[in-house]
Amino acid sequence: TTATSNSITMSVTSTVTPSVSIALTSGTNPTCSGSAVTFTATPTNGGTTPAYQWKKGGTNITGATTSTYSYTPANGDAITCVLTSNATCASPTTATSNSIAMSVTSTVTPTVSIALTTGTNPTCSGSAVTFTATQTNGGASPTYQWKKGGINIAGATASTYSYTPANGDAITCDLTSDLSCASPTNATSNIINMTVNPLPLTAEITQTAVDVLTASVSGTSYQWYLNGALISGNTQSITVTQEGTYTVIVIDNNDCQSITSEGFEYTTTGIFVITEDNLIIYPNPSMDFFTIKYVSSLSGDLKISIINTLGETIYYKELMESNNSFTEKINLSNYAGGVYYITISDGDKTIQRKLIKL
Known part of the structure; x- marks a missing residue:
């Protein structure tokens, strides 16, 4: 006699191979020293509750057992993640991710x-x-x-x-x-x-002797020019031998140079510069009155004029048939302080001196 058992239907599940990949999801690579980064693991066939173990240089990182890992890297760190799958029929049950090598640049201070x-x-x-x-x-x-x-x-x-x-x-x-x-x-x-x-004041040039020109501004040194060409002489007064247009630049103790002066036309004829022996001006400087005492080397009618630095005549007087000497008291109290020039002329020759009004 025979008997037949119950039937058992087999259910066969295909074998699966787990895998895992990691990527940087926060921060950059390369990165700067002191900057934190985050890695995230993405599993395939990991099952419902896969397990993770993050590694640095092949060594387990204590406590790094979730799907993400954050830390502050050092240059050359090599990060991987090992996945353990709980999927049925996973074979093998573990998988190792790709490796990410960290490049870390030191922070610099500009x-x-x-x-x-x-x-x-x-x-x-x-x-x-x-x-x-x-x-x-x-x-x-x-x-x-x-x-x-x-x-x-x-x-x-x-x-x-x-x-x-x-x-x-x-x-x-x-x-x-x-x-x-x-x-x-x-x-x-x-x-x-x-x-x-500041720059030194711009000088004015006056003729203080037959062959001497003088700059009106004191300085440490001077640059004199004749017809635009630099000539020798670095003092306030120079002796001249050539006719032409003279200019001067004043240099002070800060080595600053003034603006070039206006040109002075020097000629060897028609100018006679007097000495202290035949012209006395006192007091000079003065706040108001100037006394001019002159023993003339000129003859005939004399003309006395005073001009300011703008060339304006502020005083004029003619002495008819001069007896070769005179004394004049001139009041400049109503005029601004500064430099003025007195000129005495007989029509052929001219005498000029500087007045300082305080």
Whole structure:
């Protein structure tokens, strides 16, 4: 006799192979020292509750057992993740991810310093100067902003800055670095305080002897010119031997140069400069009255005139048939202080002296 058992229907599930990949989901690579990053693992055939173990350089990282891992990397770190699948028929049950090698750049601090590369400090009024900025850790294309007294100078965004300073100007430069790991990205330079000295007064040239020209302004040295060409002589008065147009520049103890004087036309005829023996002016300087006492070497009618530095005649008198001497008291109390010139002429020859009104 025979008997047949119950039937068992087999259910066969295909074998699956787990895998896992990791990617950087927060931060960058390369990154800067001190910057945190986050990795995320994406499993395939991991089952409902896969297990994770993150590794650095092949060594387990304590506590790093979730699908994400965050930390602050060091240069050269190699990060991987091992997945353990709980899927039925997973074979093998574990999988190792791709490796991500971290590139970490050290943080750098940018700096900038400025120096005067054209011109001087102190300088003279009207003289241009140039500043140059020298940077470290500024990157390939740093940006610059020059400032005067802490205020941005419009358009001054290159590594150099040229201008004509005023006394007391305080110049600085701000640098912005384009390096990825610059911290902070901005730096401010040292301060250069400008000292600007005024120019000496422009001199007037007078003839103080037959062959002597004198500049009216005192200075440390002088540059004399004849018809525009520099000639020898660096003192306030020079002896001249040639006719022509003379000009002078005054140089002071700050090495600043005055504006060139107006030309003085020197001629060897028609001018007779007197001495203390035949002309006395007193007091000189004076606040009001000048007494002029003259024993004439000229003959005939005499003309006395006083002019100011603008060439305007403020006093004029004629002495008819002079007896070769006279004394005049002249009141200049109503005129501004400054330099005036008295001229005595007989029509052929001229005598000239300077009056100083206080």
